[in-house]
Structure formats: C-alpha cells, structure tokens
Amino acid sequence: MQALESLIKTLSDFVWGPPMLTLLVGTGLYLTILLKGMQFRTLPLAFKLIFSKDHHHEGDISHFAALMTALAATVGIGNIVGVATAITLGGPGAVFWMWMTGLVGMATKYSEAVLAIKYREKGPHGMRGGPMYYLAKGAGLPWLGTLFAVFTVCAAFGIGNMTQANATAKIFEATFQIAPNITGWVLMILTGLVILGGIKSIGKFTSFLVPVMILAYIGTALLVLILNAEKIPQAFGLIFYHAFNASATTGGVVGATVAAAMRYGIARGVFSNESGLGSAPIAAAAARTNDPVKQALVSMTQTFIDTLVVCTMTALVILTATSWTQGVSAAELTSASMAETLGNTGSILVAIATALFAYSTLIGWSYYGEKAIEYLLGPRAIAVFRVIFTAAVIVGANVSLTLVWDFSDLMNGMMAIPNLIGLLLLAKVVKAETNRYFSEKH
Numbered sequence: 001m002q003a004l005e006s007l008i009k010t011l012s013d014f015v016w017g018p019p020m021l022t023l024l025v026g027t028g029l030y031l032t033i034l035l036k037g038m039q040f041r042t043l044p045l046a047f048k049l050i051f052s053k054d055h056h057h058e059g060d061i062s063h064f065a066a067l068m069t070a071l072a073a074t075v076g077i078g079n080i081v082g083v084a085t086a087i088t089l090g091g092p093g094a095v096f097w098m099w100m101t102g103l104v105g106m107a108t109k110y111s112e113a114v115l116a117i118k119y120r121e122k123g124p125h126g127m128r129g130g131p132m133y134y135l136a137k138g139a140g141l142p143w144l145g146t147l148f149a150v151f152t153v154c155a156a157f158g159i160g161n162m163t164q165a166n167a168t169a170k171i172f173e174a175t176f177q178i179a180p181n182i183t184g185w186v187l188m189i190l191t192g193l194v195i196l197g198g199i200k201s202i203g204k205f206t207s208f209l210v211p212v213m214i215l216a217y218i219g220t221a222l223l224v225l226i227l228n229a230e231k232i233p234q235a236f237g238l239i240f241y242h243a244f245n246a247s248a249t250t251g252g253v254v255g256a257t258v259a260a261a262m263r264y265g266i267a268r269g270v271f272s273n274e275s276g277l278g279s280a281p282i283a284a285a286a287a288r289t290n291d292p293v294k295q296a297l298v299s300m301t302q303t304f305i306d307t308l309v310v311c312t313m314t315a316l317v318i319l320t321a322t323s324w325t326q327g328v329s330a331a332e333l334t335s336a337s338m339a340e341t342l343g344n345t346g347s348i349l350v351a352i353a354t355a356l357f358a359y360s361t362l363i364g365w366s367y368y369g370e371k372a373i374e375y376l377l378g379p380r381a382i383a384v385f386r387v388i389f390t391a392a393v394i395v396g397a398n399v400s401l402t403l404v405w406d407f408s409d410l411m412n413g414m415m416a417i418p419n420l421i422g423l424l425l426l427a428k429v430v431k432a433e434t435n436r437y438f439s440e441k442h
Contacts, residue, residue, distance in 0.1 A: 005403045012406045015413035021266045024276045027420050028104025031111050034431055039106035039300055046297040058288065060126040063298045065203035066287035070280040070299065072206040073160065073364025074306045075214060076357045077167040078272030080350065083314040084333035085405075087324055090264030092235075093242030095315040097265025098272070102307030105275025109303045111423055111430040113296035116281030117289065118433065124379050126199055129285025130368075131278035131419045132375045139425045144418045145375070148278060151414040152372035153385075155279070158408035159271065160365020161389060162396025164358035166404045169397035170331050175351040184397025190359060192390040195366040199286050202367055206360060213356040214310060220349050221313035224341045228320040235319035267409060270416070273306045277412055278419030282368045293437035362393065 032039065050064055061069070086094040112131070119137045120129025132152075135145035165187055169180035194205050225232060243265075246257050274280055280299060287295040314334055318324050321337035328336045338346030366389050373385040396404065423430075 001400070001403075005400065005406070008403065008406045008410055012410040012413070015410055016263065016267050020413055020416065021263065023420055024108075024270060024416060025100065025104060025266060027276060027423055028101070028108045031107040031423070031427060031430070032104050034427055035107055035110070035434060038434065039103075039110060042297060043301070043304065046301050049294055049298050050301065052294070053288075058122065058127065058290075060199050060286045061203035061288065062207075063287055063289065063295055065207045066283050066295060067298050067302060068206040068210040069199070069203055069286070069364050069367060070283040070302050071210050071214070071305065071364075072202075072360035073279060073283070073368065074272065074274050074302060074361070075210065075310055076272075076361030077164050077354065078268065079217075079306065079310045079314055079357060080334045080354055081167050081331055082268045082272050083311050084318060084324075085330040086264045086268035087315065087318055088330045088333065090261040091242045091246075092238035092319055093240075093244070093258065093261035094265035094268065095239045095312075095319075096243035097262050098269035098307060098311055098315075101266050101269030101275065102273055102303055102311075105269070105273055105303045105307070106300045108275040108423065109273075109280060110296045110300040111427065112275075112278060112281040112419070113284040113299035114292045114430045114433050115422070115426055116285040117287070117292035117295055118429070120285040123374065125374065125382060127286050128371055128374060130282035130371060131422055132372065133285075134426060135418060135422045138429065139422050141422070141425075144421065148415060148418040148422075149372040149375045151411055151418075152279070152282075153369055153376070155277075155408070155411035155415050156365050156369030156372070156389065157392050158404065158411045159361075160369065161362060161392050162399065162404045163408045164361045165393045165396030166399060167331065168355050168358040171335060171351050171354045174332055175335065175347050180397045181394075184394040187355075187359065187362070187397065188390055188393040191362045191366070191393055192386075194363050195370075195386055195390065199367055202363055203286075206363060209356065209360055213353065213360065214305070217353045217357075218310065218313055220338070220342075220346075220353070221317050224317050224338060224346070225313075225320065227341050231320040232316060235316050238319055239315070269307055269311070271409070271412060272311055273303045274412075275303050276420055276423075277415045278422075279365070279368050279415070282371050283364065291437060292433055366390075 050067055115134040116129040119134040120127050132145035132149045136142040165184055169183040172178045172183045173180055284295050284299045289295045318337045321340040323333055323336040335347045335350040338350050370382045370385050373381045
C-alpha cells in the first residue's frame, strides 16, 4: 500500500506541476480576454436567468435544477477540508490563488457549458453531453473524448466518492466518536436511495438540499466572522501579503514559498470549483433550454458561489482563528477554527455541514460518472455503474486520506488535459455563440 501511495503521489505531483497550472489559469485568462471579460459584465444577468423557465424546450431539468446538480457536485469537502489543506500546505497566500482560479474559471465554466449544450444529443436516458461529445463532434477528436470519459469514471470514484466519504467519516469520528464503518454504511444507503432514480430524481433532491445547506453554512460562517469582525482586516492582509511573499514556519503551516501558495491555491481552487475539469458541463447539458448561452451564463454562477463565496467564508473563519498556527491537521482545521468562537457547537455544525456537502457531492458526481460510462459502454452499463458507485462509498470511508486525496488530484488533472484542449480548439465557437446571443438580445 505504501508503494502505491508513493506512486500516486509522484504522478499527482507531476500532473499538477507548473505546466498544468499554467494551462488551467492560461486557458481561463485567454477565454476571459477573448470574451472581453464577459463574466464580470454579465453576472447580474446570469443570476437572473437561474430562475427563468423554458418549459417547452428540449432537456430533462430546469436551469435551476441543472445549476443545483452541478453545485451539489462542487460544493463539497473542497470547501471545508480543501481550503484548510491549501492554507496548511501553501500558507494564507494560497487563498489569493484560489480566488484567481475562481475569477478566470468563470469564463472557463461558461465556455464549457456553451459547448456542452451546442453539441449535446438525446439518448434513451435523457439528454447527454459534456466534453466527450464536444471533443468528438466539435473538435473531431473522438479518441480524446473517449480518454476524457475514462478519466471521468475514475474521478467519479475519487473526488466524487471516496474523498467525500473519507472526510465525512474522519470528522464524524473526531466529533461524535462514530466509527468510520458506520458512517460509510449510512452514506452508502442514502446515496443509493437517490441515484437509482436518475437525473430527474437527482435534480429534485439537489434543488431542495443544496440551497439549504449552502445558506446554513454561510450563515454560520457569517456569525463567526461578525463575532470576530476586528480580525477580518488582518486576515485579508495575510492573504494578500503571503500571495507574493514566503511565509515562515508556524505551527501546522510548513514554511510556504510563493510557488507552494500558487500550487496549492490553484490545485485546491480547481478541486473545489472544477472549472476546466469538464465535469459541470455534463449537468449543464441536461438543462431545458433553446440556447447554449442561457444555461452557460447560469453555469458560470456556480464558480462564483463555490469559490468566491463559500471558500472565502471558510478561509476567513480559519484565518481569524489561531488553530491554523498550532499544528491542527487539515482534516480538523475548519472545525477547530469554528469551535474557537462557537465552542463545541461550532465543531458539531462543521461536522453536519461536511456530511451534507459530501453527500450532495456524491449525488452530483454519480451522474457525471454514469454519463461517462454510458458514452463508453452504452446505456446498459448505467445500472451496473450505479451499484458499484454506491458500494464504493463504504471503501472510501475506511481508506487512507492521503491516498484518496492524491488519487483525486491525479484524476482531476487527467480529466482537465483533454477538456482544456477541446476548449482551446473550440474557443471561436464559444465566441460566435456569445456574439449571436447578445446581438439578438439588443
């Protein structure tokens, strides 16, 4: 097992080296420039479109349900443990680089969704789309679409399954002294109950759960920040200073270089918002809409909510506390930071939020995985995938956290490579669709 952990870590470090980080941020920057910063200009319109209804158009679920399914998959452990890991390994400056992935990632997420809907097709189990389809039909590279689908199936068991189950099991063990095996069994049963009903069942469930859990978590974080209001300016100061200056060794934070802040900030930012990975457009393709740009604008808000709102709240809670300087592990850092202000109630609230975030991510990623397996093996493989995916939850709850995170990082990186190639090759299609939509509006 140690040899396997070492191999996966080595591969993950290689994949997430400077070339990948440059490609991810560079693609987002390129699309931002190509689209003339449209993610900043059109954000109010994008939020308005979330609640618009296209009853008579092709698709399986509403704009809102498609966004909630995508948010279910992205608002997960990355927002709680991922932010803590970024600060522990990269210092406070990592938060700045998380923000950068969010700002340029909005253009990436928008572009992914435009292409997903433009090149989607109708299948026996509803609409199907995503990078495998725009790589095959748009870029004319079906072999690259197949590679993407293979990596997506693998990633579904990493970022979308075992990471979530593992972190929930660990935090429940620390907070409530519940054995990981018990947490794993409960999560497994609850996951199976929802995903066996397909995208309409998933859409209904996430439309209810996701807004409630995000608002509850933000509300708790806001309460902590109000009680620690005088420390917030210092927290922002730490973020901006250490984004460009190495941090000294303090407690649990390894003496972080600027390169480490960039690496872990960007990697954990992408882990959280998934911009550039190509996962979210699979959910966007299921939306009822007659225009790729409408759902793409809605999809773009996902990155804003995930990284610039939820991750920022977690980071500020951690940096206005002292636990991050005292050697507290990343898995327990957010919980310990909340507890400094709210006592044991803080730990309990973080544990519950972790479970809800993880559960919603399991549900969202099960859909991504089944669409990828359908692309590879046909509709008959979906039922088998759902059973195996559900069973994997119990495995995730009981394996090494290090192995799970490194495997997840590796699969995320492998998904991103073909997807980013597709985005760059089809960037002019995105621009043409965008120009058409806004010229028709005015």
